[in-house]
Amino acid sequence: MILIRGKILDAYESKPVPYAQVFVSDREGNPLPGRAIAKARDNGNYYITANLSDYITTRFVGFKQKVVKVADVCSGGGCKYDIKLRGTELPELVITPDTPPILMAGSGKKPDWVKIGIISGVSLLAIMITATVLKKRKK
Numbered sequence: 413m414i415l416i417r418g419k420i421l422d423a424y425e426s427k428p429v430p431y432a433q434v435f436v437s438d439r440e441g442n443p444l445p446g447r448a449i450a451k452a453r454d455n456g457n458y459y460i461t462a463n464l465s466d467y468i469t470t471r472f473v474g475f476k477q478k479v480v481k482v483a484d485v486c487s488g489g490g491c492k493y494d495i496k497l498r499g500t501e502l503p504e505l506v507i508t509p510d511t512p513p514i515l516m517a518g519s520g521k522k523p524d525w526v527k528i529g530i531i532s533g534v535s536l537l538a539i540m541i542t543a544t545v546l547k548k549r550k551k
Contacts, residue, residue, distance in 0.1 A: 416482065416491045417459040420452045420470060423496035428456025432472035432497065436462050441469040441479045458495075470495045 420432045429452060436447035443449065447466075452458040462468055464483040471477040475497040485493045 413461045413463060414482070414486060414491055415459060415461055416468065416486060416493055417457070418492050418494040419456045420458060420472075420495045420497060421456060422475075423498045428452070428454075429472050429475065429497055430454040430456060432456075432458070432470055432475070432495075434458050434460050434468060434470050434495070436460070437467050437469040437479060439467050439479065439481075441467075441471070441477050443469070470497060472497065475499055 420429045420434070421427065422429055431454070432452045433449065434452065435443050435449040437443055444466075448460045448462065450458050450460040460468060462482050464486065466482045467479055468482060469477060469479045476499070478495060478497055480493075480495075482491075485491065
């Protein structure tokens with residue numbers, strides 16, 4: 413086992429990524445049961461122990477997971493390895509009056525706005541009736 417230490421940084425801004433998770437994993441990034449799991453401190457510093465034949469995975473919300481083979485970044489003994497995570501970027505979404513209706517997730521069908529309106533109206537009516545009945549009971 414060797415001690416790996418370093419800092420987890422945002423690859424674009426070189427700022428620390430506090431509380432990112434670092435753990436011993438398989439090559440796909442799945443944690444190995446009973447093996448080391450660590451969290452970076454608020455300054456991005458981390459340390460973990462692993463074998464040269466192991467992989468370590470780093471992940472944090474909003475960043476792409478990174479998996480590296482320990483032997484590729486360390487030669488044995490103590491090891492310093494700074495991890496640079498790349499952010500997950502989403503495309504810009506601009507909504508205008510001309511924007512086509514959104515498809516319902518996974519169905520490939522357009523939503524039926526009339527049915528949605530009726531269901532919403534009935535739900536609101538049920539809430540109003542319940543509130544009225546409860547008010548009368550309190551009196």
